[in-house]
Amino acid sequence: MFAELAEKGIKARLAARRLGALDTATKNHTLKCMADTLMQREPEILSANDHDIDAGQEAGLSEALLDRLLLTIHRLESIANDVLAVASLPDPVGETFDARTLPNGLRIGKRRVPVGVIGVIYESRPNVTVDISALCLKSGNAAILRGGKEAVHTNRALAAAIAEACERSGAPQDAIQLIQSQDRALVKEMLTANRYIDMIIPRGGASLHRFALQNASIPVITGGIGICHAYVDESADPAKVIPIVHNAKVQRPTVCNALDTLLIHHRVAADLLPRIADDLARAGVELRCEPRSLEILMGHPAARSAGPADFDTEFLSLVLAVKVVDSLDEALDHIYQHSTQHSDVILTENYSHAMRFVNEVDSAVVYVNASTRFTDGGQFGLGAEVAVSTQRLHARGPMGLKELTTYKWVIFGEGQVRE
């Protein structure tokens, strides 16, 4: 094992033991110190970021990537404010639930405790460094962070500020540790370092998630990849359909909860599909149509013929795959076969169809008559979002602070023994 990983793993375990016992006031104080320190160290953080941006330009990074990498005074302020927002959230740790007294008098209950050590593997966005550190601290977890090589100087400057804040405020200095090595082999080792890490959160694109899932023996929170479907039922209310499809596709097309596939019942397709297409075309959306929908949209400037991969693609752009179906059953089968189990919606006024859709579509979030864009920790009222899980265990959909915890059973007795 890489010496750096083993060393930081041991320190993280010790830090986690102390973090689990910190009270909420101390943790909030640390978060406030963190926000302060980030602003105090602004000159050195921005200069480290300049360094990364220069290197990125030399390496020929795209404008989009450089923009993700860029910190400004304004962006740093906004990152520091996000830390303060985490401080103001309720602390999930310590909550007792499922408590009861057994017939033999044992008082039994579950108590919420931190997961332990969280391993975070991410790409070039430096805000993740601070964001995930604040969430881990608030939930009493230690973290081992491995950021992308493009942001290496920025991440080091941010991690130094975080460590200083921890040290100054009574939190363990090793609560949040940044892996310095940029060796890809270390990432692979992180994924099987079960002794040191309890949960892996990959933050990035589909290939990072796949890599983590395939190589990890530690539980991985896979997610963030959404091929989202809207099914427009025969009975759908056109007054709802057009705004919802528009919002789900256009409002922010680059994110995982944006719409990718439109399924539409054949009885309403001839009327509705051209109206949907007109609306989307005005927003610059390109429609990738299978033959029946292409026939209806024949000659429409936004319509193209769908390729074989279009119903299995998360577009992350102004592209929508379109298909006419003969029934709710055909829509359910299509979703079953192509879903990434993220967010899917039925547009219908038919009660039984609405119920069948929410019963039978097995995605993290299933909607009736609402935009898939609501799949988000903030929108769901969780206060913060750690990730959107599309795996099945531990947590599904938007994950907040609570989803960075687990529980232990606490049992108070008076001498009870088992018969």
Added chain:
Amino acid sequence: MFAELAEKGIKARLAARRLGALDTATKNHTLKCMADTLMQREPEILSANDHDIDAGQEAGLSEALLDRLLLTIHRLESIANDVLAVASLPDPVGETFDARTLPNGLRIGKRRVPVGVIGVIYESRPNVTVDISALCLKSGNAAILRGGKEAVHTNRALAAAIAEACERSGAPQDAIQLIQSQDRALVKEMLTANRYIDMIIPRGGASLHRFALQNASIPVITGGIGICHAYVDESADPAKVIPIVHNAKVQRPTVCNALDTLLIHHRVAADLLPRIADDLARAGVELRCEPRSLEILMGHPAARSAGPADFDTEFLSLVLAVKVVDSLDEALDHIYQHSTQHSDVILTENYSHAMRFVNEVDSAVVYVNASTRFTDGGQFGLGAEVAVSTQRLHARGPMGLKELTTYKWVIFGEGQVRE
């Protein structure tokens, strides 16, 4: 991939889709059919078992192993009754929780759904075949079972009875499938068959759990391995200490929640340790003592010197490691270093020490003044026990039917879009 695994994986996915939609009455009817079919097929099940027992005797299996393998009319009846008991438990699937209405009018909640496909890898006990099948069916999960080669004929006969019961009662015939191949390489493939299996439950000894954990990319419910500690505090009530230590060590020493290590405060050791030793010696317990406790028990017939591995051993027999400590802190440190995070208990009348112990010991179950033997799904009122988890995510401690489920978010809207 082994053709058998891929084929059964595909069938399991299809079965899981249907199982998730079955109502409770149908599932209970299937369980009743299962109990009936097991009794109707008794002659052929017992004759298959004879076959396994004969083969086991020829292969020189130990008496203990042969006894685990053996089915009798009485044991088969008891297995069938356990299936009926599962039918009588409440169905966890469909429960709505954390439901609320957001300010924008969206009605949002979590709905409990089956995990999907459970992979079970177990050793020679044929009762596991039926037991886990009943629990998976009741919770709406499909299962792929891989039993030990010693029980291969018995398991085939049991699986045939289960498949017949499913077919006759409206459940998918492929709900429960038994892997026929005895190739060890297939087990390794099962652990990474993420497309087909959502959760792996190993049922067996420590080496099976380690193998599963090291080789799986699917989430594994590790557990069942308990190095359980009792710490006798300075203020412990002797009237509680002796019965609890006795019960935890002696009542059923072969199971994971039995006591392995006794830590005792030096101020009470001279008085209490000989009394504990006398009591345990009468039950045939051997004490493995570090130097300070050996000094106190010098010449006691049950006392031996502890070897270097004795504080890291799950004895599963009438052996107890014993250590004198100077403080609660030393006890907490010892537990931190040697725990398998299963079940640990403090015996104390000191309020602050009790609170510190339950706060700081991070095990699945933490007790004050009660026997560790209570760590059990039945004892905790869960109705049935799938496993005792000592991993941290999804579920800790005794797992019942609810822990074989996950949730999805269900959202009812009236045309809401995101601003």
